[in-house]
Amino acid sequence: MDVPIAWYLILSAALFSIGVFAFLIKRNIITIFMSIELMLNAVNLAFVAFAHHWHQVSGQIFVFFVMVVAAAEAAVGLAIIISVYRSRETLNVDQINLMKL
Amino acid sequence: MNILIFVLLSLLKVAVVTVIFLTAVAYTVLLERKLVGRIQNRWGPSRVGPFGLMQPLADGLKLFLKEDLMPDAVARPLFILAPIIALSCALISIGVIPFGENIRWHGVDMFQIADVNIGLLVILGVTSVGVYGIALSGWSSNNKYSLLGSLRSTAQMVSYELALGLSVIGVVLRTGSLRLRDIVNVQNTHGILSWNIFGGLQLIAFFIYLMAAFAETNRTPFDLPEAESELTAGYHTEYSSMKFAMFFMAEYANMINVGCVATLLFLGGWSSPFGNLFPAFGGAVVQALLPVFWFVAKVFCFLFLYVWVRGTLPRFRYDQLMGFGWKFLLPIAIANVMVSSLVLAFHG
Amino acid sequence: MHLALFVIFGLFCLGGALNLLLQRHPINSALSLIVVMSSLAVLYLLLGAEFLALAQIIVYSGAIMVLFVFVIMLLNAGEEEKTHGSRAAYLAGIPGVLALFCVLASTYVTLRTSFGQARLGNFIVTTEELSRVLFRNLLLPFEVTSILILVAILGAVVLARKEQ
Numbered sequence: 001m002d003v004p005i006a007w008y009l010i011l012s013a014a015l016f017s018i019g020v021f022a023f024l025i026k027r028n029i030i031t032i033f034m035s036i037e038l039m040l041n042a043v044n045l046a047f048v049a050f051a052h053h054w055h056q057v058s059g060q061i062f063v064f065f066v067m068v069v070a071a072a073e074a075a076v077g078l079a080i081i082i083s084v085y086r087s088r089e090t091l092n093v094d095q096i097n098l099m100k101l
Numbered sequence: 102m103n104i105l106i107f108v109l110l111s112l113l114k115v116a117v118v119t120v121i122f123l124t125a126v127a128y129t130v131l132l133e134r135k136l137v138g139r140i141q142n143r144w145g146p147s148r149v150g151p152f153g154l155m156q157p158l159a160d161g162l163k164l165f166l167k168e169d170l171m172p173d174a175v176a177r178p179l180f181i182l183a184p185i186i187a188l189s190c191a192l193i194s195i196g197v198i199p200f201g202e203n204i205r206w207h208g209v210d211m212f213q214i215a216d217v218n219i220g221l222l223v224i225l226g227v228t229s230v231g232v233y234g235i236a237l238s239g240w241s242s243n244n245k246y247s248l249l250g251s252l253r254s255t256a257q258m259v260s261y262e263l264a265l266g267l268s269v270i271g272v273v274l275r276t277g278s279l280r281l282r283d284i285v286n287v288q289n290t291h292g293i294l295s296w297n298i299f300g301g302l303q304l305i306a307f308f309i310y311l312m313a314a315f316a317e318t319n320r321t322p323f324d325l326p327e328a329e330s331e332l333t334a335g336y337h338t339e340y341s342s343m344k345f346a347m348f349f350m351a352e353y354a355n356m357i358n359v360g361c362v363a364t365l366l367f368l369g370g371w372s373s374p375f376g377n378l379f380p381a382f383g384g385a386v387v388q389a390l391l392p393v394f395w396f397v398a399k400v401f402c403f404l405f406l407y408v409w410v411r412g413t414l415p416r417f418r419y420d421q422l423m424g425f426g427w428k429f430l431l432p433i434a435i436a437n438v439m440v441s442s443l444v445l446a447f448h449g
Numbered sequence: 450m451h452l453a454l455f456v457i458f459g460l461f462c463l464g465g466a467l468n469l470l471l472q473r474h475p476i477n478s479a480l481s482l483i484v485v486m487s488s489l490a491v492l493y494l495l496l497g498a499e500f501l502a503l504a505q506i507i508v509y510s511g512a513i514m515v516l517f518v519f520v521i522m523l524l525n526a527g528e529e530e531k532t533h534g535s536r537a538a539y540l541a542g543i544p545g546v547l548a549l550f551c552v553l554a555s556t557y558v559t560l561r562t563s564f565g566q567a568r569l570g571n572f573i574v575t576t577e578e579l580s581r582v583l584f585r586n587l588l589l590p591f592e593v594t595s596i597l598i599l600v601a602i603l604g605a606v607v608l609a610r611k612e613q
Contacts, residue, residue: 001450001451001452001453002451002452002566002567002568002569003451003452003455003495003566003567004561004564004565004566004567005561005564005565005566005567006557006558006560006561006564007455007459008455008492008496008567009553009557009564010553010554010557010558011459011462011463011492013550013553013554013557014463014466014550014554015462015463015466015485016549016553017546017547017549017550017553018463018466018467018469018470019466020542020545020546020549021470021542021543021546022466022469022470024538024541024542024545024546025470025538025539025542026470028475028526030475030479030517030520030521030526031469031475031478033517034469034475034478034479034482034517035469037482037509037513038466038469038482038485041485041486041489041509044489044505045489045492045493048492048493048496048498048501049496049567051496051498051572051574052496052497052498052567052571052572053564053565053567055572057574057578057579057582058582058586058587060498060500060501060574060579061579061582061583061587063498063501064501064504064583065590065594067504067505067508067509068594068597068598069594069597070508070509070513071508071512071513071598071601072597072598072600072601073601074513074516074517075516075601075602075604075605076601076604076605076608078516078517078520078605079604079605079606079608079609080608081520081524082520082523082524082608082609083608083609085524091475091524091526179476179480218499218575218576219499219500219503219576222500222503222504222507223503225503225507226503226506226507226510226511228511229506229507229510229511229512229515230487230506230510230511232511232515233483233515233518236515236518236519236522237480237518239522240476240518240522248522251522252519252522252523255515255518255519255522256519258515259512259515259516259519262511262512277577279576
């Protein structure tokens with residue numbers, strides 16, 4: 001049985017929407033960061049689906065670059081989270097409301 | 102009808118490989134206890150059966166019949182999930198490992214469960230997921246020793262994965278494929294001289310792989326996650342009975358996996374060290390089983406090395422461990438990749 | 450076969466994403482995200498991206514999420530508490546996200562005939578083809594990402610260093 005490409009795309013749209021929603025309502029800075037990763041993953045799925053549709057390898061390469069950026073982002077972001085926690089002793093974004101540490 | 106035979110034979114193959122693998126795990130434990138015993142000038146287990154050969158059975162029974170304790174303050178779902186993750190990740194890797202020539206019977210590859218195009222990556226991926234078993238066990242135990250052990254283990258495995266991944270690149274460059282059968286086929290022309298460790302000039306890569314693999318499997322001298330003298334037992338302090346046995350089996354299964362991968366990548370897999378020096382002898386069955394014998398012999402030597410190192414070297418300090426991984430292994434691995442690719446570019 | 454696998458792992462993806470949303474403890478959210486990422490790897494395999502599927506497992510599940518779990522354990526993050534800030538997010542977020550999903554989904558549904566079907570084994574990208582495109586046609590972006598990673602390493606080291 002074949003699966004319509006549109007189904008993959010709808011799945012990716014659903015994952016992306018859940019990611020946006022989690023980004024809005026979550027209060028823990030680590031979970032917020034994880035919802036960004038979820039959004040990136042949803043976009044990756046759309047890229048792979050389109051690569052399959054157009055028979056283009058470059059769509060998959062784009063996913064590759066997204067992964068690299070996500071890895072770099074995770075390293076820097078988690079370092080920021082650790083240094084924020086050191087000075088504030090909290091992970092709640094509502095209490096991290098000053099630009100100065 | 103043909104499909105039915107194919108499916109039945111494949112299932113049978115999976116069952117046989119799993120049973121042999123689990124038996125090998127049990128006897129690796131005995132091998133370690135015996136060898137460490139001899140290294141420390143004592144006998145090791147010798148009471149159960151001749152030469153203590155029934156000891157794994159007795160150990161298994163003991164662990165199985167013990168009371169399964171569940172401490173009050175643990176996070177129950179994760180506490181139960183952690184050993185399952187650890188053991189299943191350790192068992193999955195054997196599925197892509199070839200241990201003999203590609204001989205088909207009714208269309209079924211006899212000496213490999215699944216011939217995957219990207220077998221090497223599958224093994225690396227499964228190893229990298231296996232760290233969750235240890236990380237979650239430490240976190241869910243709600244015990245400071247467990248947490249320290251799992252924090253150490255997570256940091257250690259993530260750091261040494263880099264060196265491990267870089268050390269195999271030379272081999273992949275020489276082969277031009279990530280498929281494990283192709284990697285072995287490149288090495289079986291002139292016996293020991295064409296093995297990657299000598300013919301492929303990957304001697305340094307082999308030692309990098311060896312050290313990174315010791316760290317990945319949490320073995321001495323890198324067994325800080327379960328350092329008895331500092332952390333009681335590290336990440337599995339709170340575990341008992343079968344859950345403990347699953348961690349224990351996972352550790353030894355990972356040792357065997359690492360031995361299999363090292364054999365395939367660097368020691369010529371199932372190819373004979375003599376190449377075609379001797380004429381073929383025996384019937385078709387002997388010729389089919391001889392490669393398997395070489396494969397098992399090489400893996401056994403690797404396991405012997407593991408135990409020998411354990412009986413000889415003291416444990417690293419934590420900062421030494423991290424410094425060794427990042428400041429020594431990683432630069433050497435990168436240099437090795439550059440030199441190998443230059444050599445291949447001008448000679449390959 | 451394709452349909453069954455798609456349904457099973459698509460449901461795993463959705464379930465994991467919803468669980469990330471509903472769980473209050475960050476470690477449970479992290480674990481559900483790992484489920485999402487691993488199921489996505491299977492979907493990539495179905496779409497013929499074998500190298501990408503394993504890269505997804507090694508990079509995302511095996512490295513990035515391990516870092517997340519490590520930080521959660523290191524900071525001993527507890528359950529998140531509800532604060533006033535989240536009510537506004539609910540009020541604006543639910544309609545906004547629903548609208549976003551409806552727009553995307555309706556676009557895909559109206560265009561579904563032009564997208565066609567995904568057939569198993571129809572388009573398999575081998576590692577060789579992938580690397581040929583990556584190292585020939587897209588070499589410059591590849592080199593630029595290496596600079597990005599270098600900057601990220603330096604940034605992480607500077608940020609995580611202890612103050613003298």
